Amino acid sequence: MAYNNxxxxxxxxxxxxxxxxxxxxxxxxxxxxxxxxxxxxVSQLIALxxxxxxxxxxxxxxxxxxxxxxxxxxxxxxxxxxxxxxEVERAWGPKRFLIFYLACGLAAGVTQxxxxxxxxxxxxxxxxxxxxxFAYLFPNRQFYIIPIPFPIKAKYxxxxxxxxxxxxxxxxxxxxxxxxxxxxxxxxMGFILVLIWNKTNKKTFY
Numbered sequence: 001m002a003y004n005n006x007x008x009x010x011x012x013x014x015x016x017x018x019x020x021x022x023x024x025x026x027x028x029x030x031x032x033x034x035x036x037x038x039x040x041x042v043s044q045l046i047a048l049x050x051x052x053x054x055x056x057x058x059x060x061x062x063x064x065x066x067x068x069x070x071x072x073x074x075x076x077x078x079x080x081x082x083x084x085x086x087e088v089e090r091a092w093g094p095k096r097f098l099i100f101y102l103a104c105g106l107a108a109g110v111t112q113x114x115x116x117x118x119x120x121x122x123x124x125x126x127x128x129x130x131x132x133x134f135a136y137l138f139p140n141r142q143f144y145i146i147p148i149p150f151p152i153k154a155k156y157x158x159x160x161x162x163x164x165x166x167x168x169x170x171x172x173x174x175x176x177x178x179x180x181x182x183x184x185x186x187x188x189m190g191f192i193l194v195l196i197w198n199k200t201n202k203k204t205f206y
Contacts, residue, residue, distance in 0.1 A: 014082065015089040017098050022078050025123060028066045029074050043067060047119040048109050055119070065105035067121040069177075077123045084130040091137055092197075100193055104129025104186040111185025115169070118179075125182040128165075129190030131158050136194045162187055 028046070035042045048064035049056040068074035089097035108125020134141070135158040142151035145160065152160070162184065169180035 013086070013090075015086050015094070015097075017089050017094045017101070018081060018085040021085070021101065021123075022081060025066050025068070025074060025078060025081075028063075029068050032067060043069075043121065044119075047121045048113055049119045050117055051113050053119075056113075061106055061109045061113075062102075064109055064121050065123050065126055068123070069121050073122060077127055080127045081123065081130070084127065084134045088130055088133050088137065096197070100133065100190070100197075101126050101130065103193060104189045107189035108179075108182040108186035111188075112179050112182035115181040116179065118177075120179040120182055122179065122182075124179065125186030128161070128183045128186040129193075131161065132187050132190030133194045134158075136191070136198065158187070 032040075032043050032046075044055065045057075046060065046063035046067045048060040068077065085097070085101070088100075092100070105123065105126035108128070109120075112120050112125070131154075135154040139153065139155035141154045143154065143157055144150075145152055145157060165178075165180040165183040165187070168178060169184060172180070
């Protein structure tokens with residue numbers, strides 16, 4: 001988990017799309033908690049299933065990115081959405097930010113759906129795309145990653161997360177329930193879009 005080394009007054013200046021995305025995620029999670037029941041009927045309907053599963057529905061490519069698998073899952077994702085998304089939205093504006101976020105989430109879903117046999121939920125893929133954009137726009141911003149005792153620049157932090165997900169996707173542990181391929185799909189889409197959109201306003205990575 002990463003922690004910003006320079007918060008300032010970001011909470012007071014939370015941007016509108018980030019705020020609304022957080023609200024939607026919380027409302028959907030509340031619906032899961034209230035309506036699921038022992039059979040998790042709501043979660044099964046809105047989770048993203050593999051394309052060859054009888055439970056797969058096209059709308060799940062969208063709904064899965066607003067559902068979560070537990071309280072810690074949504075807390076970590078919403079914290080990351082606030083931390084990275086607020087500054088990216090401020091740099092691009094609401095419309096471009098929302099298009100970017102949804103595109104990364106869709107790419108994450110397609111990647112997971114094609115490369116994994118397990119259903120998935122969560123905003124993590126879209127947020128990994130935001131991390132890619134953040135690292136491109138603010139490459140030298142420093143963060144602390146537990147348990148590393150010294151700050152890491154954003155451009156190196158994204159490389160660490162990418163390596164972790166690549167290894168986890170290729171060599172998943174027996175109890176690993178993380179959608180590593182979804183993370184990588186969102187990350188790659190994020191880099192592709194940010195490179196295209198900023199080709200006339202390049203930022204340095206050193």
